Amino acid sequence: MPAQAGAAGGFPYRLIATDLDGTLLQPDETISGRTREALRAAMATGAQHIVVTGRAVPWTRSILDDLDYRGLAVCGQGAQLYHAGEHRLVTSVTLDRALARAVVARLEEAFGPLGVAANRDGLDGQVVLDERFQAAPGSGFRTELETAGQWRSGERAALFAEPLIKLYLRHPDWDDDTFAAAALAEVGDAVGVTVSGEGLVEVLPLGLSKATGLSLAARRLGVRAAETIAFGDMPNDLPMFGWARHSVAMAGAHPAVLAAADEITTGNHEDGIAVVLERLLTTGR
Secondary structure (H helix, E strand, C coil), rough: CCCCCCCCCCCCCCCECCCCCHHHCCCCCCCCCEEEHHHHHHHCCCCCCEEEECCCHHHHHHHHHHHHCCEEEEEECCCEEEECCCCCEEEEECEEHHHHHHHHHHHHHHHHEEEEEEEECCCCCCCEEEECCCCCCCCEEEEEHHHCCCEEECCCCCCCCCEEEEEEEEEECHHHHHHHHHHHHHHHEEEEEEEEECCCCEEECCCCCCHHHCCCHHHHHCCCCCHEEECCCCCCHHHHHCCCCEEEEEEECCHHHHCCCCEEECCCHCCCCHHHHHHHHHHCC
């Protein structure tokens, strides 16, 4: 059913915050025509759309360009506020590198050897891996540390050679939720820990989340939390759900996200965002 702008009841939100993976993006990482049209119709009423993603800017930029997205986007789990129209970082929050190294050492002392990847800061910051972190095909994670001769077995200095926004960690035996809970209990006094996807347990600056990035962007846009609807699917979306007036989980989302959401829509492969926006455009609720 196509969205109808200006329908009875009026669109009730001024800001539509959407995660990317598992939410706005279909499994093939495209955005459906139906969802594009629903977003256009909502924006025609005066609402604004903001992408809020765990992806750093280099893995977000092409998607924003495909959407002809010109405004602010929250990237890197809230670490980066990116202006798509101007192709520049407005703000960036980095993870202290000495602290990051200490956290890895503390976790390995407690739980044994881990796979570690570092997400470097900047518009072109890459994700660099140690020898234990196995990147999924097509992830874009780089292995140049080894090929450039910077990596030696047992030494991780090259991972921390440049400013970084977050770490990715993997335990060889534990599932993501188990490992994240254990890591949070061990180092949660010093850093944030979240799960953003399969095999992606992230270490962030303490207090940083999608909610902090979104609140910063909203202030710049002149929009309040009470005027925001948020869509997501993974535990890293929970702070954003807590901040927004109304939260919508995608079908098949992480159990913690399903439990926290105000509403559950269809999956990302079934235009779950469009389903909700079309109803709001038609009924106002």
